[in-house]
Amino acid sequence: MTLRTQAWWAGLAVTLSVAVPVRAWADACLAEPVDIPNQLVTSTFGKTRLLKQYAAPRVHWGVDFHARDLSGKPAQLKAVDNGTVIGAGWWGHGYGNRVALRRANGDVVIYNHMSTVDPKLKGGSLVGFQTGGAAVGATQVSAGDILGVAGGMGDHMDRPDLPVHLHLEYVTGYGGVKLRETNDGTDKTRSRYLRNALEYSCKTYPFASDAGPVTNGTGGAAPSPSETGGAAAANSTVPVSADQIYEAQQTQPSVTAKERYGFPDQPPYATYDGMSEAQITDAEVTRRLMDTEWEVKLTGWSSRGILAEIARMHGVKLWLDAKIAEKKRRIEAMQAMALALQANRDMQPAVNAAYQQVVSGAARGMVGH
Helix, strand or coil, rough: CCCCHHHHHHHHHHHHHHHHHHHHHHHHCCCCCCCCCCEEEEEEECCCCCCCCCCCCCECEEEEECCCCCCCCCCCEECCEEEEEEEEEEEECEEEEEEEEEECCCEEEEEEEEEEHHHHCECCCCCCCCCECCCCCCCCCCCCCEEEEEEHHHHCCCCCCEEEEEEEECCCCCCCCCCHHHHHCHHHHHHHHHHCHEEECCCCCEEECCCCCCCCCCCCCCCCCCCCCCCCCCCCCCCCHHHHHHHHHCCCHHHHHHHHHCCCCCCCCCHCCCCHHHHHHHHHHHCCCCCCCCCHHHHHHHHHHHHHHHHHHHHHHHHHHHHHHHHHHHHHHHHHHHHHHHHHHHHHHHCCCCCCHHHHHHHHHHHCC
């Protein structure tokens, strides 16, 4: 290669590095996730928030979009890129129903707080979903395909004081299987995997007044829908479900897949600290009776899973009984203190009078002697 040719390639490299962001050059940007004309960001990534259901301020590790259509009903949610749905359905308290969409580059886009999920997408028990079905989903979708409907589940259910919204998360650099490993509740883990989805989006969205600082989109064109229903392949660093199933069968041949994966989610006992008994009861009822997937999940659980759920429900009852008993003891202790104080106030004049009589009598006796 001549010196002139080397100089030309070097100049081209500098031009590309300046004019085109590396991420936009390497991958297509993300299309719009909510199927409404004016998509509004209501809370941005990285914002520290103190919501009334929180005991302490928390960092927001996703992007919230307003998710009601023009008629006021929960909006449909769309695939932001061509990809593979590796899991969809019920996840657990807080997230509720969610969909995990893996892009061709291995990044995962996760939709949260959904009221319903397209039935043909459900699966992903190995990834961490509680819906049953495929161990790891492999359904291909195209950009713009409807994945389900917003609406909120768990402690983000559709209530007047908790507006319907899409909580969108973006996971990078993860090569494991269980998506819970990307968000175990610690900021250290979250900061390792979770990124601001708006930095990967094509457009710059309008922000609500208190949403946080505006993040500009990449400015690229939205990805074109794949004619094959999504061309993204599974991340090569993630073991395929067949390998996982084979390994499980070799190590535990007597345990069926339904017994292995057919368990309900763990009640979020840690989040109950600081909540009243009424709030805890509401959370437990919401986690079950307000779940539109309840009947489907029951049929997917194993007998061990159902027994575990009964045991957990009984455990929550005992936990609530203990909390109520503790509160009762505190109330009785305060009542006893108040009664003692009142009794002391009522008896003090009589005690003082008797004391004065004794002192006076003693004084008179001394004078007589």
